[in-house]
Amino acid sequence: MRYIRPLSIEDAVGQLAGSAGTAAILAGGSDLLVRMKGGFVEPDLIVDIKAIEGLSEIRETADGFSIGAAVPCAVLGESAALKKAWPGVVEAAKLIGSKQVQGRCTITGNLCNASPAADSVPALVAAGARASVVGPAGRRTIPVESVPTGPGKTSLAKGEIIEAILLDKRPPRSGDAYLRFIPRTEMDIAVVSAGVNLTLDESGVVIAARVAIGAAAPTVLLVEEAAQVLIGSKLDEAALERLAKVCSGACRPIDDKRGTVEFRRKVAGVLAKRAATSAYARAGGK
Amino acid sequence: MNFDPRFSGRKFTSVGTRPIRPDGVDKVTGRARYGADFNMAGQLVGRVLRSPHAHAKIRKIDTSKAEKLPGVKAVITAADLPDLTDGDAAMYDVLDNCMARGKALYDGHAVAAVAAVDARTARQALKLIEVDYELLPHVTDVDEAMKHSAPLINDAIFTEGLEEKPVKPSNVTKRSQFGHGDVHQGFGHADFIVERSFKTEQTHQGYIEPHACVASVSSDGTADLWVCTQGHFVYRQHCAQLLGMEASKLRVTSSEIGGGFGGKTHVWAEPVALALSRKAGRPVKLVMTRDEVFRASGPTSATSVDVRIGARKDGTITAAEATLRYSCGPYAGSWAEIGAMTAFACYRLDNVKTVGYEVLVNRPKTAAYRAPSAPMAAFAVESAVDELAKEVGMDPVEFRIRNAAQEGTRSSYGPVYGPIGIGPTLEAAKSHPHMKAPLGKNQGRGMACGFWFNFGGQTCTDLNIGMDGSVSLAVGTVDVGGSRASLSLVAAEELGIAYEQVKAIVADTSSLGYNDMTDGSRGTFSSSMATISAARNAIKILRERAAQMWDISVDDVVWENGHAIAKGEKHGNLGRLSLKEIAVASGKTGGPIAGHSELVADGAGVSFATHICDIEVDPETGATRVLRYTVVQDAGKAVHPTYVEGQYQGGAAQGIGWALNEEYIYGKDGRLQNPGFLDYRIPVCSDLPMIDTQILEIPNPNHPYGVRGVGETSIVPPLAAIANAVSNAAGVRMTHIPMSPPRILAAIEAKRAG
Amino acid sequence: MAGVAVSTTINGDHVEYLCQPDETLLDVLRDRLGLTGAKEGCGTGDCGACSIILDDRLVCSCLVLGAEAEGRRVETIEGMAHGDKLHPLQQKFLEHAALQCGICTPGFLIAAKDLLAKNPDPTEEEIRFGLAGNLCRCTGYDKIVRAVQDAASVMKGA
Ligand SMILES: Cc1cc2nc3c(=O)[nH]c(=O)nc-3n(C[C@H](O)[C@H](O)[C@H](O)COP(=O)(O)OP(=O)(O)OC[C@H]3O[C@@H](n4cnc5c(N)ncnc54)[C@H](O)[C@@H]3O)c2cc1C
């Protein structure tokens, strides 16, 4: 086993691509180290990406935000501009783990760990976030929902690293929100979750919507039909009820130690309603 | 000297104050040494290989590859721990639990162990051990295990306690029964009868410190063991017996202990560490991982309980009956028996009957967990009592007050009570401001009572007075949460000196006589009794020395406020001699001054508590929030009230976790699904409100200061109190613990559906 | 497996050590440097007993590799008191009996220190959520929260 800390992304990609055995990217380590401790992985090469130039920065660009892959969630929460533009994404990221975990964990790691219950992912999917991927073949930008392909599996090829998560600039009257259900108040993995992102017109009618449900299928679900339910509405009671129904119906959950199929179905709808209400208020809707 | 343990009313100077504990600074600076904080030169790392199967025959274990791995110094299996238990069935079970012999009986059962130069080598060595398992059908549910069709865990078990010895073996090891009167007749007089079945899932003590020890066996047959334990003397006994050593050749030192709650009353890996050290000829450090702690140590029983209680219109209970089934893991236990004893202990009953069944399952060996077995029985009984009060149309507190046991009541488990605190705790709860706090929408209030016996037991204490007048107190009961402070207060009180003048330590097994475990809430009760006795013995010597210094008869010397005083007219011109003055002169008056005490502390004094809590339920998700929580409990006499409050709060918090979210979850394959703190959900700081406490002091007549055990009772009422609150908030009776959100939501939905 | 040479600062002192690439900082502190104040309650980030401060961020040392400490600043419980003068939090934990067994205490103290550094005047709720990554099984948290509240008011006054 070797541990390296490259200073450039090219070097990191080169080392990963050239490694003979198994290689692991280390960001905050809050998934990787747990899996190593449990004996589930024993990488031959650990590539720590935290010293790579630029990866620890949040940049505000003309198009929006670029969140470096090594930015810990605690830092995300300290960025006033990001919080203002994408409160739902930030609140999702802030839900991951404890203060201790926050000091280390990254949203890119959360995405690449490919857990269906990852907290930041439904919020990112609802936000229409994209991932900037660097690999031996160069750079490409892909929607975040195309990264996880199943529990613990991603579409990234050998040698590929996500460099940053990109979020668009906000149109006026936009708001997003994320809610998860956990049995305790902290330190639990989501039993089911919902992220909602809305844009309103001047009269408060929803003109754009994205709804994502977490922990209800092998990957986060982008529920197209739920968005259609909201668009054109002022989030009246009837629209919310339909939203809940559509979201519950879209779930393909399993029974496991964290919850039952019935529970996840039912609560997915409840959370979608509540997240939509919060996103609507953040967008200035009344 | 004959020690008179009877209570005598007195005014206290030190007892009842709240000084800082003597071990405090070390604990806030990181200097205190716990189980895993100790190391020896040349020590090896020990690790245990555990069965991944719930039930399997071990056909063969091949350790040859592991032995050949460079850096591996010893590999052991059951063959290295031969059976020396000589027909002692309980010890045989302990041995089998330490290292499986022939069959693996649960997921996590130890099958082999290695000692190697470092952790990585040890881990690799485990992978090289080949175990040939033959899988057997398993059963993990307590009700399933009782069925005739259930897989048999041990075919040599024939239920004990039946009128006729059964012809076929089963998973029920014992039936026990308690009670008096005629329940059949009693139910005949009832106007209302509530009958219900309840279930509780298995929980773990959840101490934050994993089991850890360092074992060092020398070729001359002597050995040292450093270990986190609730009872180093008992560990010495057990380890010596299992390894065929003389007890006096094994010195056990108890480290600071990072929580036990009953889980560290039992040897698990210590005999394995000693066997590894013996084979390797080097010290071995063995620390369990959190996964191992959950899979292979601890837990309490899972239970299934049927309750039936009847009452007249005026609210008098006419009969009460319960059948209790407790899982024991794969070895015989007496858990249901204790549950059956405690179930109705709070009440004054003419007709009562309880029956307990001990049930074997393919889960880890059940260990004590704080007032073991009582919380589950109380959950069932106190839930039914609440329902019955409703049926009768009485306030639940009034209903309980009406039926509460009193001094002179014959308890449901046999003995007649002396002065007890159930009535006073109920009255205090009734008039507590909590009862009047406003409740909002979806909020409910619940209350419940609890009982625990408390134990005394064998205790030995040394009190040595230094030449400078300072006092060192050596006790043999492990300090699990501030008892060194409490015992120093007691020594100071008895000697009449300042708390700061006393320093208490926990002595190792070679420095002091035998002591039972710190369990059964006995630590402060029994060691304070022994401390008082030791101090009184020392005072006798102090008086003799003073008499010698004054050259008068010892009969004329009394001990008051830390001084020898010559009494009587003729000694009017003699001043007082302080403890220090006598100590300074001791070299010339006969040598060191000390007081010793060896006793069996009897009459620990039963204790009762009443808890009140408010819970909010989210009807759309089944989520719960604890809004307010109040503990009222009788302490007899609170020696250090802050630590008494701490015991009340800690027990309540554990009970809240048990009631709402903690549970062992087994898969169909019989493997534990949640052996970690992420999914075994103990309460975190943001889950709880402040926990209000009210200490009542109804003196225990069998202790000089009136002290009762306080450590355990506080975990008895919460399950029921919370179940009653949730049931009131959600409008549906909850009968399955934990009341996790999916269970609550399912109950609400079922009610909505009609 | 080749060892990694690390040069770092621990409680203000320059420290150098060799560790394995997969060794956690917690193991390095406890087993190589004899700093056993940080405890291992789980090894997987769930209990907070191993809490330390790494470059002004509160982290679980069981979820940091020893190799990652290169060039960083590490603060542990052993560095919390100034000589024989206890930190106000340590003093208040003693006065309020915010510890029973004490195994969780070093982690709580470090986490509380970080909390108060970032928020000198926290509400009860902020304290409870701020310390949710630290498990205590003995106290029910009541006295811990009170000790932190009391320390906060003392430290504001100072
Ligand atoms: C106590 C605890 C509590 C937790 N609670 C939560 C929670 O509430 N919600 C939640 O969603 N998660 C939770 N987690 C899981 C974990 O913290 C998150 O998934 C976290 O976001 C992972 O980020 P990281 O930077 O630590 O990932 P790492 O462990 O560093 O990496 C995770 C995975 O992603 C890969 N990876 C990392 N960065 C990149 C990159 N730039 N390009 C390509 N691949 C990469 C790694 O190789 C690894 O496979 C918890 C974990 C712990 C220990």
Ligand code: FES
């Ligand atoms: S040991 Fe690090 S969080 Fe438990």
Ligand code: FES
């Ligand atoms: S004091 Fe024991 S775990 Fe906190």
